[in-house]
Amino acid sequence: MQQPFDVLVVDDSIFMRKIISDFISQDPMLRVVGTARNGKEAVEQVKKLQPHAVTMDIEMPEMNGLEALRVIMKESPVAVIMLSSLTQEGASETIKALEWGAVDFVGKPSGSISLDLHKVKTQLLEKLHIAVRMNVNKIGLQRPILPRQPELKPIPQARTTAAAAPSNPSPKAERRSVDRSQAGIGHLVAIGTSTGGPRALHQVLSELPAELAAPVVIVQHMPPNFTRSLAQRLNSISGLKVVEAEEGMPLENGTAYIAPGGSHMAVARNGPGAYRIHLSKEEPRSGHRPSVDVLFESLLPLKELKRHIVIMTGMGSDGAKGMLALKESGAVTTIAESEETCIVYGMPRAAVELKGVMHVLKQQEIAGKLISAIGLSALS
Structure with missing residues (x-):
């Protein structure tokens, strides 16, 4: 019989340490090998116990969860799942944690409603089962990306946006002043991703320029509130303007438009050569709302557009059938992230196995492929 996987539980609350430990102990394939009360203890315990996974609270004394995460991923890499409050501030901190090496997160249980506790338990155990089998060597420590500084010489008669501040060794897109409202839509990029997606999106969007001659529509499996924080974070590191999508927004x-958590996102015609966002609360697809397949399927009638479709890291198969249908309907480009860089090689694998993929690329190669396939707008 296989030995259970070891999990370290980190939280400054003795009540929360007990709740999380009890959840984990009920799974025969997992065992709590130790606990820690703050980030400093967590760093020490990871080195000493070498667990397969860690559950990490964010707000703690002495050293908080974000600081501990950065040290752990640099010195003793291990799969870390963050416990996040469901507030806007908690969502913002969680997005940073996902960029800095955490593999996933769950909402922190309230402890007052049994249904809430049951839901959190189910999510936590599912994500731990993925985390303990994960190759954490794929998760290198990434330097935090600073927001762009205001551009010193804005181009006249154009809407002023922010410019990129160099922060990564790799080439990074710079945001210039681009009058997007006057540019015709001829190309469209659609991206679907799940577990590991925020880091993957960070990589791809940070290398796409403001002059990209296409809108980008994105489904990232994530709860409400967190998608807004994700959009804000990505907007601070990309040459593209990145927003959380709203009903009726023109493309x-x-x-880049990120589907809001809890809503399906589709693209609809909005007159000759014009398109808009449509959101809905229809039933989840394959357990997801937003669903990648719902987005991809909405693009099937839009054959006048040159469609470029991307599936990146994530569990399950959401988006695979939609990608195949788009390929068969004339999509110009279909890309799956390679197993080599995927945190979870699930969604891309499903797309490859269905034969809906034209190009299998490493995460760092995807932006370049899109730029070469689409080109840049003349309006700048």
Whole structure:
């Protein structure tokens, strides 16, 4: 019989340490090998116990969860799942944690409603089962990306946005002043991703320029509130304008639209050569709302567009059938992230096995492929 996987539980609350430990102990394939009361203890315990996974609270004394995460991923890499409050501030901190090496997160249980506790338990155990089998060597420590500084010489008669501040060794897109409203839509990029997606999106969007001659529509499996924080974070590191999508938003070149958590997102015609966002609360697809397949299927009638479809890291198969249908309907480009860089090689694998993929690329190669396939707008 296989030995259970070891999990370290980190939280400054003795009540929360007990709740989380009890959840984990009920799974025969997992065992709590130790606990820690703050980030400093967590760093020491990871080195000493070498667990397969860690559950990490964010707000703690002495050293908080974010600081501990950065040290652990640098010195003793291990799969870390963050316990996040469901507030806007908690969502913002969680997005940073996902960029800095955490593999996933769950909402922190309230402890007052049994249904809430049951839901959190189910999510935590599912994510731990993925985390303990994960190759954490794929998760290198990433330097935090600073927001762009205001551009010193804005181009006249154009809307002023922010410019990129160099922060990564790799080439990074710079945001310039681009009048997106006057640019015709001829190309469209659609991206679907799940576990590991925020880091993957960070990599791809940070290398796409403001002048990209296409809008980018994105489904990231994530709860409400967190998608807004994700959009804000990505907007601070990309040459593209990145927003959380709203009902009826017109699509513009050089802009990325992230589906809000809890809503399906589709693209609809909005007149000759014009398109808009449509959101709905229809039933989840394959357990997800937003669903990648719902987004991809909405693009099937839009054959006048040159469609470029991307599936990146994530559990399950959401988006695979939609990608195949788009390939068969004339999509110009279909890309799956390679197993080599995927945190979880599930969704891309499903797309490859269905034969809906034209290009299998490493995460760092995807932006370049899109730029070469689409080109840049003349409006800048």
